[in-house]
Amino acid sequence: MTERHWNRRAGTLLFLVLAILVLAGITAAGIFLEEEAAVTDFSRTNLAPGAEFWFGTDWMGRDMFARTIAGLSLSIRIGLLTAAVSAAAALVLGTMAATLGRRADSAISWCIDLVMGIPHILLVMLISIACGRGFAGVVAGVSLSHWPSLARVIRGEVLQLKNAPYILVEEKLGVSKLQVACRHMLPHLFPQFLTGLILLFPHAILHEASVTFLGFGLSSEQPAIGVILSESMQYLTTGRWWLALFPGLSLVLVVVLFALLGERARYLLDPASAHE
Amino acid sequence: MKKRLISSFLALALAAGLLAGCGGSGESSEQGASSGRDTDSVVIAMGPTSEPEAGFDPAYGWGAGEHVHEPLIQSTLTVTNTDLTIGYDLATEYSVSEDGLTWTVKIRDDVSFTDGEPLTAEDVAFTYNTVKEASSVNDFTMLDHAEAADDTMVLFHMSRPFSIWPYTMAIVGIVPEHAYDSETYGANPIGSGRYMLKQWDRGQQVILEANPDYYGEAPKMQQVTILFMEEDAAFLAAQAGEVDVAYTSATYSDQEVNGYSLASYASVDNRGFNLPAVEETTDEEGRTVGNDLTADVLVRRAINIGVDRQEMIDNVLNGYGSPAYSVCDQLPWYNEASQVEYDPQGAADLLDQAGWVMGDDGVREKGGQKAELHLLYSTGDSVRQALTADFADQMEELGISCTTEGVGWDTAYDRALSQPLLWGWGAHTPMELYNIYHTIEGTGSAQYSPYGNAAVDSYMDQALASSDLESSYELWQKAQWDGTTGVTQEGDIPWVWLVNIDHLYWVRDGLTVAEQKIHPHGHGWSLVNNVDQWTWSEDPAGE
Numbered sequence: 136m137t138e139r140h141w142n143r144r145a146g147t148l149l150f151l152v153l154a155i156l157v158l159a160g161i162t163a164a165g166i167f168l169e170e171e172a173a174v175t176d177f178s179r180t181n182l183a184p185g186a187e188f189w190f191g192t193d194w195m196g197r198d199m200f201a202r203t204i205a206g207l208s209l210s211i212r213i214g215l216l217t218a219a220v221s222a223a224a225a226l227v228l229g230t231m232a233a234t235l236g237r238r239a240d241s242a243i244s245w246c247i248d249l250v251m252g253i254p255h256i257l258l259v260m261l262i263s264i265a266c267g268r269g270f271a272g273v274v275a276g277v278s279l280s281h282w283p284s285l286a287r288v289i290r291g292e293v294l295q296l297k298n299a300p301y302i303l304v305e306e307k308l309g310v311s312k313l314q315v316a317c318r319h320m321l322p323h324l325f326p327q328f329l330t331g332l333i334l335l336f337p338h339a340i341l342h343e344a345s346v347t348f349l350g351f352g353l354s355s356e357q358p359a360i361g362v363i364l365s366e367s368m369q370y371l372t373t374g375r376w377w378l379a380l381f382p383g384l385s386l387v388l389v390v391v392l393f394a395l396l397g398e399r400a401r402y403l404l405d406p407a408s409a410h411e
Numbered sequence: 412m413k414k415r416l417i418s419s420f421l422a423l424a425l426a427a428g429l430l431a432g433c434g435g436s437g438e439s440s441e442q443g444a445s446s447g448r449d450t451d452s453v454v455i456a457m458g459p460t461s462e463p464e465a466g467f468d469p470a471y472g473w474g475a476g477e478h479v480h481e482p483l484i485q486s487t488l489t490v491t492n493t494d495l496t497i498g499y500d501l502a503t504e505y506s507v508s509e510d511g512l513t514w515t516v517k518i519r520d521d522v523s524f525t526d527g528e529p530l531t532a533e534d535v536a537f538t539y540n541t542v543k544e545a546s547s548v549n550d551f552t553m554l555d556h557a558e559a560a561d562d563t564m565v566l567f568h569m570s571r572p573f574s575i576w577p578y579t580m581a582i583v584g585i586v587p588e589h590a591y592d593s594e595t596y597g598a599n600p601i602g603s604g605r606y607m608l609k610q611w612d613r614g615q616q617v618i619l620e621a622n623p624d625y626y627g628e629a630p631k632m633q634q635v636t637i638l639f640m641e642e643d644a645a646f647l648a649a650q651a652g653e654v655d656v657a658y659t660s661a662t663y664s665d666q667e668v669n670g671y672s673l674a675s676y677a678s679v680d681n682r683g684f685n686l687p688a689v690e691e692t693t694d695e696e697g698r699t700v701g702n703d704l705t706a707d708v709l710v711r712r713a714i715n716i717g718v719d720r721q722e723m724i725d726n727v728l729n730g731y732g733s734p735a736y737s738v739c740d741q742l743p744w745y746n747e748a749s750q751v752e753y754d755p756q757g758a759a760d761l762l763d764q765a766g767w768v769m770g771d772d773g774v775r776e777k778g779g780q781k782a783e784l785h786l787l788y789s790t791g792d793s794v795r796q797a798l799t800a801d802f803a804d805q806m807e808e809l810g811i812s813c814t815t816e817g818v819g820w821d822t823a824y825d826r827a828l829s830q831p832l833l834w835g836w837g838a839h840t841p842m843e844l845y846n847i848y849h850t851i852e853g854t855g856s857a858q859y860s861p862y863g864n865a866a867v868d869s870y871m872d873q874a875l876a877s878s879d880l881e882s883s884y885e886l887w888q889k890a891q892w893d894g895t896t897g898v899t900q901e902g903d904i905p906w907v908w909l910v911n912i913d914h915l916y917w918v919r920d921g922l923t924v925a926e927q928k929i930h931p932h933g934h935g936w937s938l939v940n941n942v943d944q945w946t947w948s949e950d951p952a953g954e
Contacts, residue, residue: 175800177726194662195797268819355790355817369793372643373666 147399154396158211161389165208171198172205172358184377191377194370203382205358207389210340213274214393217343218335220278222285226328229289233297243290247283255280259342260351273352277339285331292327296320326404333397337390344386360386450947452634453922456645456657461637461935462617466597467608469584470541473597476548478933479839481940483619485584485602488516488535488565489577491839493928495742497577497880501530501585501603511572511878516565516580522626524587524603532559537588539567545593549579572876574883578840605630605943615639621943630943637939649917656924657917658934660794661729664915671917676938678930679742679837681735682798683908684786685827685860686711699829700861704782704811709765711904716751717758717809718802724910727797731915735908737891737899741929744841744887749899749908758809767810775810782811787832790817795833798909802833827860834859837911837932841887845871847906848890848898862905866896914938921948 176196184191190199232243250258258280263272296302296319305315346352347361355362360382367378465471467484474482481490488502505516522530539557542549553573558566567576590601600608605627606619617637621630640648642660649657649668657671664673688711689701705711720734733740736749767775767782775782784806788799796817803813823832836843849871850856850863857863867890874886892899898906914930916938925944930937 175797175804177722177801177804180726194793195800267822350791355796356815366793369643369662372646373663 144403147403151396151399151403154392154399158389158392158396161204162208162211165205165211168201169205169208169358172201173356174198174201181375183375184381190381191375193366193375193378199363199377199381202358202363203360203385206360206363206382207385209353209357209359210343210386211336211389213270213277213343214336214340217274217277217281217339218332220274221281221335221339222328222332224278225282225285225289225331226324228282229286230293232286232290233293240290243286247287250280250283255342256345256349259346260349263346263351268351269354270357273343273346276346276352277342281335281338281342285328285335288327288331289324292324293320296323326401329404330397330401333393333400336393336397340386340390340393449634451632452636453632453656453942453945454636454638454654455939455942456638456640456648456654457935458645458658459614459639459641461933462614462639463597466611467600468593468597469538469582469586470545470593471597472546472548473600474584474936475542475546475582478935478937479582479931480933480936482582482584482602482604483606483939483942484600484604484608485586486522486530486604487582487584488518488580491578491581491928493926495839495928497581500581501535502580505577505580507574507576507878509878511574511876512569514567514569514576515560516567518563518565519626520563522603523624524590524601525607525622525624526587526590526601528587528589530585530587530603531562532565533562534588535559535565535585537591538583538585539565541586541591541593542583549582551579572878574875574877574880575841577880578842581839606635609634628943632942632945635939635942646917652919654917655919655922656938658938659915659917660934661727661731661912661915662793664729664731668917670920672920674916674918674924675731675913676916676927676930677733677741678911678914678932679738679740680835680912680914680930680932680934681738681740681837681908682795682833682835682910682912683735683738683906684802684831684833685906686714686831686904687827687829687860688862688903688905689856691829694828698825700856702829702831703780704784705831707765708903709761710767710782711907712900713758713761713765713809714806714811715900715904715907716754716761718805718907718909719753719755720909721753722805723798723801726801727794728910728912731913732910733913735911737908738836738843738847738906739841740908740911742839742841744844744884746888746891746897746899748892748897748901751900755809762810769810773807773810774812784811784813785830786813786815787818787823787826787830788815789823789833790819794912795835799833802909824859835912835932837930839928839931841874841884844887844890845875857905860905862903864896864898864903866893867898867903922946923948 174197178196179192180194180196182188182192188198188200190203192198228243232240259276262279263276266272266275302315302319305319343352344361347359348365350365352361353359363382364379370378463473467473469475469482469485474480481487486501488500490498490500492498501518501522503517503519505514507514518532518535524530536557536559539554543551543554553569553571555568555570558568560566584602584604586596587601598611605622605625607622608617609620610618616639619635621633638654645657646659646663648654649671652670686705687702688706690706691699691701691703694700724730724732724734736751737745739745762775766777770776786799786803788795799815803815806813818826826832836847847859848857848862849868851858855863870886870890870893874883874890877883877886891897892902896902898904914934918924923946925941927938928940
């Protein structure tokens, strides 16, 4: 039995390392390929996938492989940024709601309900337009709309922790609030927080892609997956399937990878399953 | 696991079913359409933007505005002939006073609206006074007021001379004074034109029916159905045989559709970049105006002869276009001095002369500053994006480093004051030259891109003040180039014109589309200007 435990844990770890390597590789390769992705060459337009251009070329002769990788890289970077901002906002607001008394709690809970009450994609679009679209618009839109669910989890968690016997004992022993927070609360919150953070990625990436697809996000000269997919719509009826298939598939793969990553990380970090 | 297997199997089955379904329905409708076709009706697919949002009211853009065409439902006083000179519809003659301030137009006395009421000069005067008040799309500030002298004579009192008034008269459909309510007219128009609106399903289709009491030649097409659909849907509709004519673009031009041929119509639907002609500054509204690179006339001239327009047409438009040298190519007021030859060596020499010398990295420099252009195009327009990319590639060869950006029209106008934007123009009136090159009162600079030349202004002012339309063409030509100054290569060249985009349509075999006049900007209603003269051959091919 012990051996099997070890294997499963190691397998999970191995998966985590591999997944992170793949995602980091795509991100780095994308930055490297960004220039290549923007090169137009009208002598090689609309080529089907082949040895030279793995994913084919589009109507301006751009290499779809370079565009796809650059697009994924851009998506991942936007995902990282927005997930980090969202998670930080969630952590701060969730903790504040739980610790600053009833009035702060109801104010923050009202905000959470408000943001959650508006359909995500609509909110992202509105914020993105208000912030002038483009990179800034998308980052603002996605990060300002994705914090509530995690904030709610953290609020609940902190509320529960506040009444945990060991915290109450610490307080009775006269340990300062800050120390309690840093030494006992944060380590307890960390697994929840990290899992929530990782699980925000797929949402952030998909929302970035969809809001861009709808024309309210990144500008059309950028190699974003949403741009690629919306451009390809025009060419599907003329049989240029490769324009949508590969970029779409790679987007799904990256999102699945992130989702699995989050799930596995939770499995490793969650006290309930960490020792299985 | 088992569940997953089953579900993926089901998904596959569903996909297969969908594919089979598509194939099947396509075939059956093709048969249905070809067997049961009337010989006096036609179904045309246009883009969703062709649907008149405010309905068929001339005051709110029907026939007029950005995309000009004949209003079909209403009559106009004049029409533009195939060579873009002026012909008559309702009018029988017109004249203008010596000072250019009074136009006298005589109209036919045998015309009735489709509700039976006769069309009189009162209706004409009412129409013009109404559009002057209400038009949100056209400038009628040159008209002071219109008045009916008697039943068949209208007087237009102008606030300033406007020699090209007949071109304005060609786009204003005459509405009945007794049955006009601006609230409802758009959806229930009554006119005296060749067709009557039979049905309008917003977002889907418009059905026009021939006017049985039309005063001119009776329409050969009794029923015209216009469907509004996206480009890919229009292509599929043609493939399925559901429409007789479908608009399309160069993207689809290498495809083949059984039973259809690709028709290409020449246009002045041009594309060109503005080249801000002043040094960069900030105006009182805080906007950046001017561009340090294109402020140099030698650079602008180099760009104009350094761009290979034919290559652009072959690359981007699949050959369906013509080189553009002005905003009004081939129109009566076009000056042939606008035309230039592609001359990359000459362009390089001009840039050298201007002090922009080639650096080691292939980018020209002057005083430590790199030759850089940031090119804008309207986002979502793949043809403009490709033209911009091709232009950028060609500029790089000249040693001008380019970046491109897709922008929305909400910000494009302001940004074009300092950066070249890819525009589309082309209208059946010389007024377009005025709108682009004439300075605006107060600012001393043209509206869309900073530029000003007193001589050019003066020719256009004279042209508008001229009492004879035919002779004013020459003044419009002089505004472009008078031998010493103008807006062409040897002049100030504040805009570089690239291509005129041919308008492409899938046309069902057997349908003869009547001869088209050169299409203006806007890929839509222009085609059906003369739909009343279209015919089906007796034995359509493919049956």
